[in-house]
Amino acid sequence: MLGIFKTFAEKLAQTRQAITGNFSSLFAHSSLTEEEWLSFEEHLYQADFGVEVVEMILKRMKAEIKRYPSGQDCLRKIFTELIQGSEGTVPSTDPSQATEDTPHSLQVFLLLGINGAGKTTTAAKLANFWQQNGQKVLLGSCDTFRAAADIQLKTWAERLQLDCIGSQPGADAAAVAYDVCQAGMHRGYQSVLLDTAGRLHTKHSLMEELKKMIRVLQKCNASFPQHRWLVLDGSLGTNSVQQAQLFHEAVGLTGLILTKLDGTSKGGALLSIFHTLHIPIYFIGLGEKAEDLQPFSAAAYIEALIENA
Ligand SMILES: Nc1nc2c(ncn2[C@@H]2O[C@H](COP(=O)(O)OP(=O)(O)OP(=O)(O)O)[C@@H](O)[C@H]2O)c(=O)[nH]1
Ligand SMILES: [Mg+2]
Incomplete structure (x- = not known):
């Protein structure tokens, strides 16, 4: 557990710097001048907490800061409350826990x-993470839009020794997804991870294609895909909120993954996105390497933002 705190702190350093800047003195006291409050507000915007969350933080801090030994403690308390419920927990894929109602223990992740946004990279990293934890995982390359997408996923799979079913460019993505899930069920996999083509949330036809993919998967098993996870580029910050809302309206998202939080000062957007959508965050991407995908920990995230503030 300590490891995750250290990793989050290291990788979210840019966001932490945006929030705390030169504020070490500020956080040591329980009272701030008007000028300091304004400056703090600016820093919160720099870390991209978004208007609503910034206003909420400031209002509460101004009212409550005197009750705490330091501004840091007050901020920690507010963050902790705002982020409650944000940690997604992946359901057990233990076959022995399958019931009569849900005979297929296979978990399908779309x-x-x-x-x-980071979908292909994240698919490979996730498969690797679960495989390392002893699961039997199958990757499916359902981005049939570009030949390079299939190659990209297969390259990751080869490097990490992951099972992967590829596809031909131009093939029907829904049919590929169906075949991958059939293989997943019949070959005793616990999880299937389906990579999909990047699509603009504003393009009606592309969103319809996604709905079709889900309808076809439901023919495989009515519960598929149990997990519809949106991969968001964390460096886009709060600009991702509208995008996430439209995907949510189209397919009913069950989870979020925020990538690229390592290279941005906009990590505050995670809190803002959760506050707006109330969709749990399962993993965050903290770099390009396989091991840079980490299960999301709300506590580690908060400590990373205010550590040594
Ligand atoms: N620094 C950093 N880079 C990341 C992270 N996740 C993904 N990337 C990089 O982002 C770029 C795009 O990643 P892809 O996985 O190809 O994104 P995609 O969503 O599959 O893209 P399309 O298939 O074109 O829609 C790659 O260069 C990745 O290495 C992350 O957490 N941190
Ligand atoms: Mg891709």
């Missing part, structure tokens, strides 16, 4: 998102 990874969605706009172009370049």
Whole structure:
């Protein structure tokens, strides 16, 4: 557990710097001048907490700061309350826990998102994470839009020794998804991870294609895909909120993954996105390597933002 705190703190350093800047003195006291409050507000915007969350933080801090030994303690308390319920827990894929109602213990994860969000990389990292934890995982390359997408996923799979079913460019993505799930069920896999083509949430036809994919998967098993996870580019900050809302309206998202939080000062957007959508966050991407995908920990995230403030 300590490891995750250290990793989050290291990788979210840019966001932490945006919030706390030169505020070490500020956080040591329980009272701030008007000028300091204004400056603090600016820093919160720099870390991209978004208007609503910034206003909420300031209102509460101004009212409550005197009750705490330091501004840091007050901020920690507010963050902790705002982020409650944000940690997604992946259901057990233990076959022995399958019931009569749900005979298929196979868990199907559909990874969605706009172009370049990090879907393919995240699919490989997730498969690797679960495989390392002893699960039998199957990757499915359902981005049939570009030949390069299939190659990209297969390259990851080869490097990490992951099972992967590829596809031909131009093939029907829904049919590929169906075949991957059939293989998943019949070959005793516990999880299937489906990579999809990047799509603009504003393009009606592309969103319809996604709905079709889900309808076809439901023919495989009515519960599929149990997980519809939106992969968001964390460096886009709160700009992702509308995008997430439209995906949610189209397919009913069950989870979020925020990538690229390592290279941005906009990590505050995570709190804002959760506050707006109330969809749990399962993993966050903290770099390009396989091991840089981490299960989301609300406590580690908060400590990373205010550590040494
Ligand atoms: N620094 C950093 N880079 C990341 C992270 N996740 C993904 N990337 C990089 O982001 C770029 C895009 O990732 P992809 O996985 O190809 O994104 P995609 O959503 O599959 O893209 P399309 O298939 O084109 O829609 C790649 O260069 C990845 O290495 C992350 O957490 N941190
Ligand atoms: Mg991709």
